[in-house]
Amino acid sequence: MAREVSRARDLLSVGDVESCARAASLCGGVIAALPGHAEAHEIMGRCLQRLQRPMSAVEMFERAASIEPRNPVYLAAYASALAEVGEQDEAHEVWTRAAAVVAKKVRDPAARFDAELSASAAALTVGAFESAAERAGRLVDDEKLFHAASERDRAVLLGVRAEALTRSVRAGNEHEGGAAAAREAFDAAIAAVEPHGGASLAGVLAVEASYGLGIGRQEEAVGRLRSFAVQAGEAVVSEGKVSRLLEYACKVLGRAEEEAGDLRAAWHAYRVGNAAANGNGAIDAGPDWSASVHRETVGRLMRGMDAARVGGFARAPSGLADEAGVRPVFIVGVPRSGTSLVEQVVAAHPGAVGRGELQGVWNAARWLGERVNVSPTDETFMGELNEADLADRAARYLAGHARAADADAEAAPLRRAGTGTPTVVTDKMPNNFLNLHVIWQLFPGAKVVWCVRDPADACFSCWSTPFRGDLPYTRDLELMSAFHREHDRLRAFWTERGLLDVHVVRYESLVREPEVESRALLAFLGLDWDASVLEFWRKGRRVLTASSEQATRPIYAQSIGRAARFAMADEEIGELVSGLHTR
Incomplete structure (x- = not known):
């Protein structure tokens, strides 16, 4: 078997699809004969990544890491694969394990630095700011490891530490040094990237401008961004290059200009x-x-739910959610339509838990698609699935909900008391409206809260927001309008079909009449009225989405009519914005 494994690794190194397929076939033979062969699983995982089967790759890396749980290579491959499919909480847990193994087993300082940096960045991504700051701080203080790293990686580490400290202060957490430590961390990060200028410096300053209010550095950072971020962005554009860092920096600057009242400067920065x-x-x-x-994709999704065929489709058993003691709720809509605000209101209820934007449904769809070799957007997809696979994915997703509920400070005591009432658990991934056919098959009886906002404001807000993920249609107003139209088409389809239990929340109504709308929302979810939901920001819940700043303070109305205000500021802007309602 050693010969087959060696040959598979050689084929993998060639890199083309045919060679990877042959390598995967060799590994499959080895695994069939020796199920405990960790290296064959690891190579198979890398082959599957090249063959565009990311969920199957995750499974292979998971098996390799379970066979040899103290192998840093397999743990790192598993953590990276989880992060690539958006399972950040699991990736954080595996990176933490990997860093501990590397610290004990690996002598190479550069390798130890890389593992600790990955663990620190993973902690920051999931909102574990104190852990990220502490881990990054230890690494900065370890001169041997710190100086073994490249200049670029040292700068990245300093940036992670500065952001973690600053966001921890902003969240109201006490830690050694407080705001002064955060300011010193930013000074070090800026000093590390300043000689290189451009996107790296803009990115660090943009983070400081975004989160630096609590440490007294926001205004200074905005001033420095104003001096060069747009010019650096224009230079990148003229060269035909891509820089997500400069997108972030320019949009942070744009928001600052908008808050200062200079809408033309804001528009240009955006x-x-x-x-x-x-x-x-x-x-x-x-x-x-x-x-x-x-x-065309939306059309296929609707044809896939043809009334004449839907009755014959397999579905997961209806009792899985009850067994887990949870009631899954999906909050959907065009991004920036109020999904974060709605989740904040629901999650403030003692009988509910908000889990933020989860990749679980998307990854379940990808896993199922890889099983039957059919794209989840193909109109034949639903008819290819079987109950066993659907039950497997549904149970896995619901188990995550149950763990979150058991760990929640308010929900856990109610669950331990054995009231028999399931905990409402929300998933507020907005674009899950494109996955409602999957949700229908996985979670019979699930509730859907559909958020709707004025189309012009929703489109403009998307266009001016630096999203963490790559949502290309948000970067063009015409395309954003087209995306919104297809959203409306799907919403009408699902509303007319009546296959899902859907409650619509209009953002403007929630802002203007929060108690009326919140009462209706809680009643839909089967939750008793609790006035504390109207003061959700007092719960101190962390929001890690693009709405993190807006959704963690009292409800405000300034975002209503935002697009119209820009339209009135300049004739050219007005021509581009005014048609967003009808495009």
């Missing part, structure tokens, strides 16, 4: 930021995303 991320060589050139292809 435009340059989007162009820097599009990389098409011109300020007005759009991203590589096809509205017509998306429309």
Whole structure:
């Protein structure tokens, strides 16, 4: 078997699809004969990644790591694969294990630095700011490890530490040094990247501008961004390059200009930021995303739910949620339509837990698609699935909900008391409206809260927001409008079909009449009225989405009519914005 494994690794190194397929076949033979062969699982995982089967790859890395749980290579491969499919909580846990193994078994300082940096960054991603700051601080203080790293990696580490400290202070947590330590961390991070200028410096300053209010550095950071971020973005655009860091920096600057009342400067910063991320060589050139292809995809999704066929589709057993003691709720809508605000209201209830934007449904769909070799957006997809696979994915997803509920300070005591009432657990991934066919098959009886906002404001807010993930259609107003139209088409489809239990929340209504709308929302979810939901921000719950700043303070109305205010500021802007309602 050693010969087959060696040959498989050689084929993997060639890198083309045919060679990877042959390597996967060799590994499959080894695994069939020797199920405990960790290296064969690891190579198979890398082959599956190359073959665009990411969920199957995750399973292979998971098995390799379970066979040899103290192998740092397998743990790192598993953690990286989890992060690539958006399972950040699990990736954080595995990176933490990997760093501990590396610290005990590996002598190479550079390898130890890399593992600790990965664990620190993973902690920051999941909102474990104190842990990220502590881990990064220890690494900075370890001169041997710190100086073994490249200049770039040292700068990344300093940036992680500065952001973690600052966001911890902003969240109201006490730690050694407090705001002074955060300021010193930013000084060190800026000193590390300043000689290189450009995107790296802009990125660090943008983080400081975003979260630096609590440490007294926001205004200074905005001033420095104003001096060069847009010019650096324009240079990247003219060269036809791509820089997500400069997109972030320009949009942070744009928001600062908007809050200062200079809407023309804000508009220009937003435009340059989007162009820097599009990389098409011109300020007005759009991203590589096809509205017509998306429309065809939505059409396939609706045809897949044909009334004449739907009765024959397999579904997961209806009792799985009850067995887990949870009631899954999916909060969907166009991004920036109020999903974070709705989840904050629900999660403030003692009988509910908010889990934020989960990749669970998307990954369940991908896993199922890989099992039957059919894309989840194909109209034949639903008919290919079987109950056993659906039950497997549903149970896995619901187990995560149960763990979150058991760990929640308010929900856990109610669960231990054995009231028999399931805990409401929310998943507020907005674009799950494109996965409702999967949700229908996985979670019979699930509730859907559909958030709706004025189309012009929703589209404009998406266009001006630096999303963590890559949502190319948000970087062009015409394409964003096309995306919104298809959203409306799907919402009408699901509303008319009546296959899901759907409650619509209009953002403007929730802002203007929070108690009326909140009462209706809780009643829909089967929760008794609790006035504390109207003061959700007092719970101190962390929000890690693009709405983290807005959704952690009292409800405000300033975002209503935002697009119209820009339209009135400039004739050219008005022409581009005014048609967002009807495009």
